Structure formats: C-alpha cells, structure tokens
Amino acid sequence: xxxxxxxxxxARQCWxxxxxxxxxxxxxxxxxxxxxxxxxxxxxxxTALLVRYGNGDVGAANELTSRLAPRILTYASRILSxxxxxxxxxxxxxxxxxxxxxxxxxxxxxxxxxxxxxASNLCMDRLRKRGRSTPLDAVHEVQDDRPEVxxxxxxxxxxxxxxAALVRLxxxxxxxxxxxxxxxxxxxxxxAVMDIGVEAVESLTARGKRALVAWLRPEREQxxxxxx
Amino acid sequence: MTDPDPLDxxxxxxxxxxxxxxxxxxxxxxxxxxxxVSPPSKRSRHRMGVLALLGGWPALGGLxxxxxxxxxxxxxxxxxxxxxGLVGAGDVASAELSVGYLDxxxxxx
Numbered sequence: 230x231x232x233x234x235x236x237x238x239x240a241r242q243c244w245x246x247x248x249x250x251x252x253x254x255x256x257x258x259x260x261x262x263x264x265x266x267x268x269x270x271x272x273x274x275x276t277a278l279l280v281r282y283g284n285g286d287v288g289a290a291n292e293l294t295s296r297l298a299p300r301i302l303t304y305a306s307r308i309l310s311x312x313x314x315x316x317x318x319x320x321x322x323x324x325x326x327x328x329x330x331x332x333x334x335x336x337x338x339x340x341x342x343x344x345x346x347x348a349s350n351l352c353m354d355r356l357r358k359r360g361r362s363t364p365l366d367a368v369h370e371v372q373d374d375r376p377e378v379x380x381x382x383x384x385x386x387x388x389x390x391x392x393a394a395l396v397r398l399x400x401x402x403x404x405x406x407x408x409x410x411x412x413x414x415x416x417x418x419x420x421a422v423m424d425i426g427v428e429a430v431e432s433l434t435a436r437g438k439r440a441l442v443a444w445l446r447p448e449r450e451q452x453x454x455x456x457x
Numbered sequence: 458m459t460d461p462d463p464l465d466x467x468x469x470x471x472x473x474x475x476x477x478x479x480x481x482x483x484x485x486x487x488x489x490x491x492x493x494v495s496p497p498s499k500r501s502r503h504r505m506g507v508l509a510l511l512g513g514w515p516a517l518g519g520l521x522x523x524x525x526x527x528x529x530x531x532x533x534x535x536x537x538x539x540x541x542g543l544v545g546a547g548d549v550a551s552a553e554l555s556v557g558y559l560d561x562x563x564x565x566x
Contacts, residue, residue: 286494291490294483298482299478303476316479319486320482323490327493385470387467445463
C-alpha cells in the first residue's frame, strides 16, 4: 500500500506522462509531477487509468485493481460457488486486462463491462468443464471476525439462502440475475457482458427471479420476515 | 403503490455482505501487472529526449511558426520585403541584392 503523502515517480514512470516533457531530468532521479496529489489516480476514470497503465504506469494498475478486482471476485464466486476458482478467474481476467491495455480502444466499451464479460466467459468455461454439479453445501461463506448480532445473523442467513437458490438456477439465468440485482449493472450493460439482446436479458432475469421467489418463499418466515 | 419485491431483502443482504480481497490474490494480480507493463519504446524515448533538448512542445511550436513564416516570406513576395533593413533604398537595391545572392549561389555550385 502506498503511504499517504507526497508521491514520487521514478524517471521511467515519468516518460509515460505528457506534461513534464519540456522539463528534462536526470535518468533514475525521482521527479515530482501532478501525481504529488495522492488522490490524483482516484479521480481518474477507469479508461484513463488503463491508458496510463498501457503507457507504463504501474500505479494506475494498482488503482484499477482496488476498484475492479473485488467486484469480479464477488461475481465469480457467486457464479462458481468456489472461492479458489473465483480467485483464479479474477486473476486471469485482470491479467487479460493488463495485456489489452496498450491496445485499448477508448470509447468502444467500459472497462468494467469488458472485465465482467471476460470473467463471465471464464466462469462459463469452468462450469462446462466440471459439469453442472455444484452441491448446495459448496456455497462459500465469507469469514467475518466481528461478533454477530441478531440482525447480522438474519442477513447472513438470507445471503446463504439466496446463494443456495442461485446455484440451482440455470447458468445464464444466474448470470443475469447476479449482474442485475447484486452487481447493479443495467440491462444494456448485461446484454454487452453476455453478448445477447436487452430483451433476452429481461427474459432471463424475469424467469430467474420467478424461480428464486418460488424456492425462497418457504424460507421467508424463518428468515425474519415475520417481524414486519 | 406496488408491492415490494419479495427478493429485495435477499439481494440487499447479498450486496451488503463483507468481501475482503485476499492479500495473496492482490499480490498475484500486482505481480502480473508489474510483469506485463509495457515500457515506452526506445524510439519514443529518443523522440521525447530530442524534444526535451529543443525545449519541449512550446519551443517546437515557435520553431515551426518561424520556419513557415520564412518560407512564406521567401516564396510569396521576395521583392516586397526588406530583410536587411534597406528601407528607403528602394526596390532596385533589394532586387540587386537578390540577384547578387543568386550569383553567389551559382558560384558555389
């Protein structure tokens, strides 16, 4: 983790930024730049960061990782129900992002959408290889060391019940429901991720939700809904 | 007024669930990024070094403007300007001077 404070770029990184060109510097001598502002990278768009990384700035990759990798890991673990495989998918998706960075075409796709699409394809490949045989007890529970209060327990039980139900959905419905209702993507974004039309996305999410409601209805009373 | 979605609480619980990136995964991703980063090419480094020696983009812009102005003065109207400050000597002097330069050029060839 970078220390909060003045940040110095190495001379190598400095070649990648445009504005200090008219300020010659000695090679291997740290130079100050606009990156002295610790929040400079945090204010940049994903695309700007990716272009920066494509020009040789590894710091931009760190910022992109902190923004996008947790989302991809969460998504992959929900689709695969396997933490180790989800981590491998996340690493592979990010690796492909690093490799495409120098040739990234701005304006063609959002970085996050592109990454979800890569992760989706990687997840589908893994599901196809192992067959559709994910046991319900394989759903991973995220460890949290905080002491649990009653509301936490109810939320945890709801989350586990939902994940167990998601596993029972056909893969495409599961993808669409997770992307729409948990990851928060819009229908056009999901259509781009899944390479289908918006109407197909709506159909998949509607069918998926109907099935989830049917499966989760018996559990509602046990999961704190009788408090209302 | 529509009924609330019966799945909303389930989705809320899933969204709010803590998710911590394992340090080992972060390190693997960072190592990949470090390995895959493309350093600026030697050609672009050389180009930028020359540019820095000239004084950067602003100086290069001034240089280009001066060059174009010189070409324009030389080609568009050579007898209408007085580059050596011979104001008052008239067109004849300028014309003779130009002819003189031409003679020198031919002599050098």
